[in-house]
Amino acid sequence: MVFHCRCFSFSENEEIEYGTTTQTNSETFYTACSDLNRSEFSNLTEKPSNLRVFTVAELKAATNNFCRSSKIGEGGFGSVYKGLIKSLEYPFHEIQVAVKYADGVLQGHKEWVTEISVLGVVKHPNLVKLIGHCIDYNKRGIQLLLVYEYMANRSVRDHLSAKSQTPLSWNMRLKVAQDAARGLTYLHEDMDFQIIFRDFKSSNILLDGQWNAKLSDFGLARSGPREGLTHITTMFAGTMTYAAPEYIETGHLSTKCDVWSYGVFLYELITGRPPLDRSRPRNEKKLLEWVKPYLDVKRLKLIIDSRLEGKYSIKSAQKLSFIASRCLRKDPKSRPNMSEVLEMVNQLIAV
Structure with a gap:
């Protein structure tokens, strides 16, 4: 199965332009909290969010350490991996998820913030559900992760x-x-x-x-x-x-x-x-x-x-x-x- 989204499924026949820029100096990075407060969706961030905050260890376990066999998509902002996480509602049940992993320092951080700002609050049967998020601080810099419901039948x-x-x-x-x-x-x-x-x-x-x-x-x-x-x-x-x-x-x-x-x-x-x-x-x-x-x-x-x-x-x-x-x-x-x-x-x- 393949999970596709804008960031991870590019066609050579599509013309993509972005009107945002990304700083590459980690010192200029805003934390998730400050980014959300500065977001144009600040009216949304004031609303209660049910998003789960994952640890890197949890998402590594869910995706078998982001192994190649778990990868189901790849594109401009990194990779998408299929994984299994424990359900909070039913602790003995596991649910399939798609984990979007933005590789490299600050890659796509503004889009990451916007996804959380919007999908953390809006709920509708015809919008893909965002389950949670994670920030990974490591030797390579800052990696941004988002966890979605798994969409089995692709795009x-x-x-x-x-x-x-x-x-x-x-x-x-x-x-x-x-x-x-x-x-x-x-x-x-x-x-x-x-x-x-x-x-x-x-x-x-x-x-x-x-x-x-x-x-x-x-x-x-x-x-x-x-x-x-x-x-x-x-x-x-x-x-x-x-x-x-x-x-x-x-x-x-x-x-x-x-x-x-x-x-x-x-x-x-x-x-x-x-x-x-x-x-x-x-x-x-x-x-x-x-x-x-x-x-x-x-x-x-x-x-x-x-x-x-x-x-x-x-x-x-x-x-x-x-x-x-x-x-x-x-x-x-x-x-x-x-x-x-x-x-x-x-x-x-x-x-």
């Missing part, structure tokens, strides 16, 4: 990949669309504060053992604009091929940027193709440009993922394409809110 991107031996069925794709919309709606509208995911994409949507989809990797998340404002202005960070045009061009970030990313994702579900595929002919490399001529009723079936082998409802595909197109309107004010998107997806599945 949605894995199953949409041409290399996948288990392509998602059409009904499963609709369920994934619904689960993801539920997660984003919760972040945007269902709390007394607003969170912008900022890096919504198929590799950050993981599937558990029952094939429920959950949003993962909140290292780039930002709190929403203050009341009365439509957006915040910030340096770009995220995945370029999923990013809304206004965010790329002006740095204006709002929940409507997540809505745009969701629209890109819907066309990914429909076609099975990533947003950018450099291996294809020039006019097919960029997904959103390639699909444009095929969005009428008669031609849509020409771009639906061939691995579905015709096992889908064309009416359902048309409606999903319509929802995607609404999410991808250039003017962010013209895009629906995620609650409206969720309602449209719910109605589609109910038919």
Whole structure:
């Protein structure tokens, strides 16, 4: 099994840019407590957290000393290991976890803090559960660890990949669309504060053992604009091929940027193709440009993922394409809110 998230699953076809910098002098490192207090999510850190604080010894034991056979993912910020920890609720039971280990001094410390700030407080069935965290001070410097629930069925991107031996069925794709919309709606509208995911994409949507989809990797998340404002202005960070045009061009970030990313994702579900595929002919490399001529009723079936082998409802595909197109309107004010998107997806599945 492979656990994928933004930090640990990079595709050569994805353009990633980060708007954060990391100091390499350990003397400049803020402790977890001071970092959390300085975090823009300070309104969250005031709320009670149920996160477990692990020792390095506990996590070494859980992962067989981070041995190679326990490794289930690797990427820009280190490695992910599968492990077993004791349940606090049932002391004689063990639960499977994924341990994200950031190698090197201060590697990804801001993302580590943000993950704790957000996932330590927010709870939803369609968000990956963060179980706990750990800081390891050793001769190499400071290593940062996060412990998540284990997601047995990998990422949605894995199953949409041409290399996948288990392509998602059409009904499963609709369920994934619904689960993801539920997660984003919760972040945007269902709390007394607003969170912008900022890096919504198929590799950050993981599937558990029952094939429920959950949003993962909140290292780039930002709190929403203050009341009365439509957006915040910030340096770009995220995945370029999923990013809304206004965010790329002006740095204006709002929940409507997540809505745009969701629209890109819907066309990914429909076609099975990533947003950018450099291996294809020039006019097919960029997904959103390639699909444009095929969005009428008669031609849509020409771009639906061939691995579905015709096992889908064309009416359902048309409606999903319509929802995607609404999410991808250039003017962010013209895009629906995620609650409206969720309602449209719910109605589609109910038919």
